[in-house]
Amino acid sequence: MTSSPEESTDSLILHSTDNAVSWITLNRPQAMNAVTWDQREKLIALLAAASADPEVRAVVITATGKGFCAGADLRGTPTDGRERIPGDVARTIRLGAQRLIGAVLDCEKPVIAAVNGTAAGIGAHLAFACDLVLAAEEAKFIEVFVRRGLVPDGGGAYLLARLVGPQRAKELMFFGDSLPAAEAERIGLVNHVLPAQELAKTAREWALRLAAGPTRAIALTKQLVNASLDADRAAAFAAEAAAQEINMTTRDANEGVASFVERRTPQYRGL
Structure with missing residues (x-):
């Protein structure tokens, strides 16, 4: 599903700064917050802006609705109309998903993921790239690539192997099973699992502590x-x-x- 003409990127990525915390909210709940090309570029720009802004001292990434991020929605990706040639796919990944994950990893401010629901594919990697991960009890993480016959991209193998070790990373990526939040916490992918009604409150508390730090x-x-x-x-x-x-x-x-x-x-x- 692609965004309709009347939906601007500003409405699909909500942003505000409060008490030195930059709040970035994916707001495309009807599509489980699958990220379009425009949204991705907006996310990258907001993370770069947070790095450069001395008034921002922490970042929170969260979402509306039942999903955190269902992955990438490539149907809105700009094309030049020509037939795909060797190198196009690698270039798309390098300039797309990898840039997004790199923007989180390279952000000069601490980034908290407040995962409210399903995080699949690049959506899971977006969460795992954050410095701290809070998850609602209903949240789940899915390495969905194998279900589509694809290799994980967006830094998945890089992130997972470092977070949980190569064997556990392979299990998650080979099978593509849904990983409940509690299990994600047990194996070290999530810092804390919380009741849904406490997620935003705890994210705010952590962000304010970070924003008051050095x-x-x-x-x-x-x-x-x-x-x-x-x-x-x-x-x-x-x-x-x-x-x-x-x-x-x-x-x-x-x-x-x-x-x-x-x-x-x-x-x-x-x-």
Whole structure:
């Protein structure tokens, strides 16, 4: 299902900033929030804007209706009308799904996924790319690609193998079974499972805690953790030392040390 002409991207991706938290809400419930080309570009732009905006210190991605995201809706993808040739598919994935997942991983602010319902295909990977994942009890995750005879894309093998290990990742991707939220929490894909009525409240509480924290230190910590499984010990230790060197030039780091010495609560400004 594609969006109708009267549906603008602004109505399909709701966005607001509240108390230094950027709230990004997929709003296409009639299609279980399957992401169109326009929506994907809007998501990428909002994540880039969050990185660049000093007034934004945390991000929450959530959705309306019964689904978090049913995957990619490619029927709205722009085409030039020519016959597909070798290289087109790889280019589409590289410039599409992989850019979206990369935008989450590379966002300089911590990103929380508040998964309200089914997250399938690229929708599951969108959640797994987030730094913290909260899920409603009704939520489920589906590596749907194998059901369509496809290879998982949008960073699926990269993310899952790092989150749950190669054997569990293969089980999820080989069979494509629906994974309930409670089981996703048990194997480490989800931080916490909550009753649906508590999901937004808890996401807000976590986001506000992050927004009150030392933003640059959190960003550097995110980079270190995301890179840790791709680096040997020497490279990881060097990156850690360099990150702390950079961090110690920030006002928040000086505030954190000063507040410890003065035995008071630190007041971080995200600078």
